[in-house]
Amino acid sequence: MEVLLANEYGFCFGVERAVEMVEDALGVGAPVRTLGPLIHNTQEMQRLECEGVATIQDPEQVKPDEIAVIRAHGVTPLVQLELEKRAAQVVDATCPFVTRVQRLAERAATEGRHVVVAGNPDHPEMIGVVGYAPDNTFVVRDAEEVANLPSLHAPLVVSQTTLKLQTFLEVAEAVRSKADAEPQVVNTICSATRDRQDAARALAGMVDAFYVIGGKHSSNSIKLLAVCQEQCAKSFLIETQDEINPSDLSDAKRVGVTAGASTPNWLIDQVIKRLRELGNPGNGNNGHAN
Numbered sequence: 001m002e003v004l005l006a007n008e009y010g011f012c013f014g015v016e017r018a019v020e021m022v023e024d025a026l027g028v029g030a031p032v033r034t035l036g037p038l039i040h041n042t043q044e045m046q047r048l049e050c051e052g053v054a055t056i057q058d059p060e061q062v063k064p065d066e067i068a069v070i071r072a073h074g075v076t077p078l079v080q081l082e083l084e085k086r087a088a089q090v091v092d093a094t095c096p097f098v099t100r101v102q103r104l105a106e107r108a109a110t111e112g113r114h115v116v117v118a119g120n121p122d123h124p125e126m127i128g129v130v131g132y133a134p135d136n137t138f139v140v141r142d143a144e145e146v147a148n149l150p151s152l153h154a155p156l157v158v159s160q161t162t163l164k165l166q167t168f169l170e171v172a173e174a175v176r177s178k179a180d181a182e183p184q185v186v187n188t189i190c191s192a193t194r195d196r197q198d199a200a201r202a203l204a205g206m207v208d209a210f211y212v213i214g215g216k217h218s219s220n221s222i223k224l225l226a227v228c229q230e231q232c233a234k235s236f237l238i239e240t241q242d243e244i245n246p247s248d249l250s251d252a253k254r255v256g257v258t259a260g261a262s263t264p265n266w267l268i269d270q271v272i273k274r275l276r277e278l279g280n281p282g283n284g285n286n287g288h289a290n
């Protein structure tokens with residue numbers, strides 16, 4: 001049995017960078033506290049907890065001898081200031097793609113312009129962005145919500161980094177009717193999610209079974225599963241290699257593997273190793289999951 005990995009899979013640039021920054025911070029020797037869970041992967045969070053990383057929910061929980069970490073979603077400037085006042089050190093792991101949205105919003109607000117962000121107003125990334133231009137920014141989920149906005153002055157239109165392009169384009173179009181000047185439209189969507197989906201789609205038609213490794217509640221992993229299922233009926237979302245059912249692979253000649261943007265490489269390696277054991281009867285394995 002051949003095991004084929006999608007061309008794009010696993011940690012996105014921003015998450016990989018954040019995890020590396022946390023590991024560097026651990027090297028300092030002080031307790032490390034991340035404001036909110038660093039990533040949405042139970043196994044990786046457990047690994048980091050064993051190394052001494054704890055999650056806090058509020059900046060007030062940081063102690064003066066601790067290192068506070070801002071995760072890839074970013075925070076408002078006020079929250080950052082609060083962390084800087086309380087912690088021994090602040091590690092800012094805001095993804096540079098998110099920082100770009102924050103800076104664009106901040107600059108437009110300084111110029112007295114309105115900012116419309118297409119995205120989920122309850123998402124931590126959006127809460128952080130609004131904090132950079134609180135009096136001038138509106139977050140809308142879709143084009144329909146633009147109808148509820150007041151008249152907009154020389155608006156900037158940007159997007160939550162993980163939004164669908166179509167939704168962003170529809171919002172940008174709808175903003176025109178509310179604006180007193182041609183809106184400045186800057187596409188700030190990050191390609192990580194789309195790249196993983198495109199790579200999974202390209203592989204799904206070539207395999208007999210497909211494993212998506214990721215959290216059961218991870219929205220990008222669930223979407224990856226849906227993409228695989230379009231072409232491969234035997235597509236499964238698993239968190240670890242223990243969830244592989246050997247009977248699903250009885251007739252499989254080729255198996256595809258991909259992983260969500262919060263899935264670490266060590267979990268992916270374990271799944272691939274298990275699949276290779278199951279697909280190679282010569283290695284003495286009896287074909288049952290351990």
Ligand code: SF4
Nearest residue numbers: 012014095097161190
């Ligand atoms: S999905 Fe994109 S914007 Fe979000 S953390 Fe990853 S690389 Fe950064």
